[in-house]
Amino acid sequence: MESLTVFLILLVLGYVFGKLAEGRHYRSIQAREEMLVRLPTTSCKKPMGKSTPISHAELVHGHVVISIDYFKQLLAGLRNFFGGTVQSYETLLDRARREAILRLKESCPTANEILNLRIETSSISKGGNSERVGSVEVLAYGTAIYYSQASTQHSPL
């Protein structure tokens, strides 16, 4: 009985705080995405303006680690039993991916274009099977290029 009470408390706390944190994070992501939408970020290997002279390029990256709440973890555990899409992890990965790209963009605010964007995901699980905490790391990396001074005035930015 006691363990059930503890479990239910954890479940409710996990749900409430997980939902609050997620809502706050999504609001921040949306605001920053609007601010940074004008920085072209593509998976192309060559700059879009092929004729524009480039002054320099650099490797940029952004990464984030996000943990799952108790409620979502339990939901995923139940899903394990029946199979199917693990919907409870979807927002976690969506937030992590978008946050990593945002951080990448924020690391080079003066760049004219980011090329060759790549995203990698790894899970971070600490502890044994029973005490596992599900966290996900998303790493985004790419090449930031800067046009030479003369041509900057004509860049789409």
Add this chain to the structure above:
Amino acid sequence: MNYEPSLPEHNDNVSLQHPVREFFVLVTGVLVFVLIGYWALGFVVDVAVDYLSSEQESKLLSKLDINWGFGEESMPEEQAKLQDLVDAFKPCLSLPYPITVSLVKSKMVNAMAVPGGKMVVFSGLLDSLSSTNGLMFILAHELGHFKNRDHLRLMGRGIVLSILAMLAFGGDSGISDILASTINLRTAKYSQSRESQADRTALHALQCHFGHVGGATELFETLQAEEEGIDLEFLHYFSTHPELQQRIDDLYRLSQELGYPTKGTQKLMKH
């Protein structure tokens, strides 16, 4: 190629289904699944127990050598008396093997049948009873458990439950907790029916030994008097034994059905 800055209108990567709804659907599914599994395996345990001979049982259990942690006997005289009372039921109950009684000093008003032909009586029980008949009914009730082999059935169910939980969830996480509580309710229900069965056996034994069933309800009536005033209604759901009043009523009804008379009881000699 021109870059056109724009953000997607909606997020296609996230499902719209409400997680709480998903949670309830999944939990219900798991519970139904497990309850069916538990019920089916419980049935298998019952069949297996019926097939298991008492020789096989003692052979199996002797290898287990379980330490029940009740300590050494502290009241050898009373214990010997209890043993005599238990032995007195021999002609009335066809028990598969001899039962040894252990008297444990404790305030608990209880007695239990443990696997391996051992009956544990807590001394609090002796203090709550005033008649030999009342005591012998409780002893016969525990003997009834041995006769009906309830200790094996419950142990079997316990093993089945642990295995189910381990297989499904690796014995961890909150899911096992939900499971355990649900199964506890089921087990409690099952135990209640076994307890009623043991009461029935005890009533037969009492009639056979004394020629009447006086004193059968003594302990329950004493306990009920103690409980009066405390609202225990909700506890009933979790309890493994039938509610006291129901138990008393059942015993009265059964003794009437069988035509067992109720006469005066013998006073219990205490030290």
